[in-house]
Amino acid sequence: MIHEFLSLVDIENFQAIYQKDISDDKYFGLPLEPIIACEKRLRAANERGIAYFSMEYGLATSFYNKFTTHRPIDFKNKTQEHEVFSNFRLADYFFTLKMDSIIDLPIYSGGLGVLAGDTLKTMADYKLAAVGIGMLWNTGYFRQKFWFKYGQLPEKIHWDVYSYPGLVPLKNRVKISLRNEEIILRLWKYYIYSYKHDYALPLILLDANIEPNSNKMRSLTDQLYRSDDVWIRVMQRVILGMGGVAALKEMGYHIDLFHLNEGHAAFAFLEKARGLSKKEIEALKGHFFYTCHTPVEAGHDRFRCEDLSKILKKEDFEIVQEYGRDVAGWINLTHLAMNVSSVTNAVSKSHQKVMHLQFPRYRETIKYVTNGVHHHTWLSDRFMNLFEKFSSTFVDVKANPYILAKARDLRQDQDFRRDLWLAHQENKADLCRLLEKWKLDKDVFTICWARRVAAYKRPSMIFYDINRLLDIAKKIGPLQIIFAGKAHPADNLGYTFINEILDKVDGLTDVYDYLRIILLENYEIYLAKLLTSSVDVWLNNPLPPFEASGTSGMKAILNGIIQLTTLDGWVAEAAHNNIGKIFGYRYEEPKLGSEYDLHLESDSQQLYLALEELVHLYYRTNKRGKVDLSSPWIDMMIDCIATAAEFNTYRMLDNYKHSIWHIY
């Protein structure tokens, strides 16, 4: 089998480096056969192959479908220490969190990457003839350090690409010709297995870090979302789009459907359109699909015509000019992607309405498919066990997450209510154990805010009025608040939120008995998994309507975690389901408002009112470990689980198959 595999996947330095890990029937510990099956299908002329493009992938490789290797894991690929900043001052000086597992493949920054990863995993579960296209970020995104109480310090990641289990360099190269120069790309492969390990689709990662590229060229695939230089930003998009299509050709894959995530990948069209007649170009559009993931300004790429014309070949630039025009002198990759795709989709119903306002000319072609999360990745083991214990209700939940809707049938089942509570408390005990130096208590109300730090997500809102927060903790019951998130290194406004939070928490050292605040450095996927399955309440307070979808709350409801959230993104579709408390500013059409007018004063007051009610209910439900199983709190947990029937990637992929790609 190994020879068949190597004839399809030509690995560089196979003998010297990879031979031990890829044997006759195993690929880094997982079965080799499913890889061969998928590689063959992608090359078969009768398959309608799908190529899925994304700048970033968050694959959760540290805990989901882990590969094994005969070689020791390089220390650079192991999770390092996390500092913790809390208002329990003693702890900060003496203790750090140590994690000794492999790092998640560091080629993502946040929710978009995690969604792309969850999508590939679901495509593997569905056994589609699909391939992912992405970038091999040689220095990842960045590692976040807190600089005591003064803010965030980004550090470069030095991971070892050659010893990361499952990742292999190919002998294949592709060349992209530009106006005045050429760039050579090396291709890497990683495999995405189905949860049953009976299918595995390739993810191709593009890498500029090789000879004979100049040093400047080689650094193009160093850091994800480096934004300090126009040439770098354009070239990264050239690599993903044009390089990606060239890589598919080099692999011999028959691709019928090209799915672009964000305008980042829009140059893929150029590579396919080169040399075609006008009529052929029109026909080509039928094979392109585009998902827009954000209404915020920074998410839309705009470039000056003069910059692009200096980089792209004349004929490529002409297509960009024809299909990507914005205001005079500018090209907008969102316009380009919409103009060259047969369907554009928003990522929630509310985001579709926003897109209709932002792009009225494209009203007819903009649909929506609400995002989801991959339940095999995000469901905690204890909750999977719980559902399997009640398998006469949750029939075949592994293959059919829609069945979670049946949780409502168990509302009156005392055994289910008890086991659900116990499963949650055990998950919460894991969190408390990890943070044992900080003396967290599993019978204390625990709320978490964790995601990318961006202004519209309003990271500091719960700390807006510390006295009000203290008041709730003193009068109703103690609070544990967990916070984690990175701000993009160029996002100065993002930095100020982190500074503000660190500074405020620094002033709260004498209230630790009833208000415990834990700030975790360097938010990564494995922390997301832990937090979205262990706290009591998931806090989500973006400014409507700027959260296109949001997905962390979906991870939380799978694990029965109650939501405290504004009405935005996916939440607007779930708000009637008794998943928690909805508060705050409501956006009204047709005025979008400003993503910088944060309504902090009024929304934080509403947040505290809603929090107060939740804390009240929590302590009526959990009286120092004595639980009232008839509490409406447990009804809410059940309704969260039932809602997860809809907000998962199986439902999402079904939508893409039926209403976007039309494959059955």
Ligand SMILES: *Cc1c(COP(=O)(O)O)cnc(C)c1O
């Ligand atoms: C799920 C996830 C996100 C997305 O969070 P939102 O709620 O969509 O803002 C960001 N970062 C990580 C690491 C995640 O796992």
